[in-house]
Amino acid sequence: MEISTADAVIAAAGVVTVAGAWYVVRERSFSVWRTMGLTMAVLGALSLGSGRVRSASRVEIAPAIALGLGAGAALYALTLAFFGVARRWVALRRQSNDLYERREGTSQLEAFGVGALLVSSGEELFWRGLVQDLAVAATGSVQGAGLTWG
Numbered sequence: 142m143e144i145s146t147a148d149a150v151i152a153a154a155g156v157v158t159v160a161g162a163w164y165v166v167r168e169r170s171f172s173v174w175r176t177m178g179l180t181m182a183v184l185g186a187l188s189l190g191s192g193r194v195r196s197a198s199r200v201e202i203a204p205a206i207a208l209g210l211g212a213g214a215a216l217y218a219l220t221l222a223f224f225g226v227a228r229r230w231v232a233l234r235r236q237s238n239d240l241y242e243r244r245e246g247t248s249q250l251e252a253f254g255v256g257a258l259l260v261s262s263g264e265e266l267f268w269r270g271l272v273q274d275l276a277v278a279a280t281g282s283v284q285g286a287g288l289t290w291g
Contacts, residue, residue, distance in 0.1 A: 181263025
């Protein structure tokens with residue numbers, strides 16, 4: 142599939158928008174939950190609107206859901222293991238505690254819902270659906286995946 146100017150603009154603007162969103166969160170201007178929820182939901186919707194995001198037609202739904210849940214559980218376990226080791230790093234512990242304690246009236250259920258539904262879906266649609274597809278089209282499979290990961 143050819144890379145259109147509109148797709149390239151959405152991807153580039155999205156990368157800048159994500160960086161900007163994290164900047165305002167870091168500067169304590171906005172809530173991480175609301176900022177990233179809105180940012181990734183909008184970028185996910187724009188990615189779907191681009192027409193580049195396709196479903197995996199060769200993948201059955203039930204195994205895909207099981208794989209997704211398993212990958213999510215593994216990522217959660219690896220994150221816990223990382224913080225178990227990295228907790229000795231005072232700056233990391235302080236900054237991560239500060240970031241996640243800034244719920245500003247957001248319940249744990251709401252934070253989980255925003256993270257699990259809006260942020261994770263939007264990130265997958267934007268980074269893997271749009272950006273990776275563009276990077277692969279421009280550079281090839283391995284390089285495109287590496288660029289997206291980076």
